[in-house]
Amino acid sequence: MRAVFRLIKRVIVIAVLLLILVLAPSVYVEVACRAAPEQQDSNSLITDTAFRRAEANTYLTYPEWHIVYAYEGLANTLKTGDEYAFPYLSSITGFWRSFCELNKEANRHGGGDFATRATIHTIGASFTLEMGLKAAYEETIGRLASGLRGPDKSEQDIFARKMAADYAGFLQQTPWYKYDFDAAVDGLWAQPVTSFLRAWERRLALGAEWKAKAAYARVIAGAVATTTGNAQLRIRSAVSGLSPDQLTSINGVDVVRTGADYVIIETPRYRAFTSIAREIFKAGGGFVEIAGNDDIMISAIRDKDSAGRGGADIRNGSIISRLEREGFGGSRLLVGTQVALLDELMVEFDAAGIRLEHIYDY
Structure with a gap:
């Protein structure tokens, strides 16, 4: 029984440390990455308020696009390599480092509203957790499985490359939570097994990842519909x-x-x-x-x-x-x-x- 309690205690400690690690960048941005507002010109040729947008948003729009670019980079990496070759940690630090500077600029131009900043912190924490977990897995078990596979990619590798490119293109104009991850899982499992170990490793690893994204996407889609409605396109x-x-x-x-x-x-x-x-x-x-x-x-x-x-x-x-x-x-x-x-x-x-x-x- 003591061994069970020790295990539970360790799991709780690890979970708390992981939570602190994920949330720490958000706290830093809100505390340290601020600037004084500057005088703004209020005259405008566009008088219809439905088409006038807060100037600070030009800076606060980038963090979401940083994630789009990360998936573009991953898709490009998979053209010639495997998932472990992508610099996940560099992409994470780039997100928060740029957000810090952009938050200062947003402050100078009227500041971002709470909902916008909260959204960025939410997607930033999700991105940090996702990329961190992918780095931990792909640079260990994923690397080992690809090494045992040899230089020729499995059908599952090829499908993952095509899915990454399709997803990156989808994100150019459409929110990520509208992507059909369930169809991607079905497509992954439909591929023939040509490299037994790698095929099943990809099926289980990527299948679990995409299923989790599908579930999370449904939650986010529901939250967006009830809080912000449809974005002005x-x-x-x-x-x-x-x-x-x-x-x-x-x-x-x-x-x-x-x-x-x-x-x-x-x-x-x-x-x-x-x-x-x-x-x-x-x-x-x-x-x-x-x-x-x-x-x-x-x-x-x-x-x-x-x-x-x-x-x-x-x-x-x-x-x-x-x-x-x-x-x-x-x-x-x-x-x-x-x-x-x-x-x-x-x-x-x-x-x-x-x-x-x-x-x-x-």
Whole structure:
């Protein structure tokens, strides 16, 4: 009986330590990563309040995308390697390190509301736990099973690679909890067994992971539906340098009204918005305002072979954080800039061999 009590005590201690480890970064961000608010311009060309968004959200949108990029990196890693080759811990530290800097920027631009920050802390804790558990498993048992398998991947490995790529693509425009993890489990088990040990190890390990995600996704979907409802999937912007006809020729752009030297347009949000913005820049246009705001954050990719081109600083913006691009190599730059300078920033990026990755549309 004493042995049972000792075991229970150890389990409780480990659980408490794990909880502290997962929650500690959130406490640090809320206590240490703060800044004084700055004066904000309240004038806006976009008068419909349904299409005006808090400026601080451009900075607080990134953490969720960091998770998207982590899955992109994992999918890219699986093209040539196995799960253990992905730098899970680096991805975790990158999440919290960037969130710290972004929380400061959000404070300077009006601050994020409690619900937004709570959501980030929740997904951050979930991401930390998930990546930590994957690292512990894949770098031990997973590595051993792949080593015993040999260089030729099993059918389950191939399916896992395809699922990772599909999931990463899905996250570009749709919340993670809407993904059909149950179908992924069925697909995994439907694959033939060509490497007995690895096949069953993948079936059990990935099957359990995806089943857990499916259950958690249902909980999150229900919570989102009852607390926040459906997110606004459209955004309005003021654009200059292009006529209404030129703008409507771009797929996804609807003209709302025309001003003296600008045109108000309505477009989809998220990844689609970044693609549309590229087309606007390519056509010679620029933005005056986005969702009622004059400041915005973007992320850009600097590949290893472009590191020597251009300076370390950005003239038409400021680098908020530099992050490793896990699974790809090179680095990710989080850059704050004025909305009206986005077109000039793109020219600067082209000269320096830097690629626009995403515009964080609040």
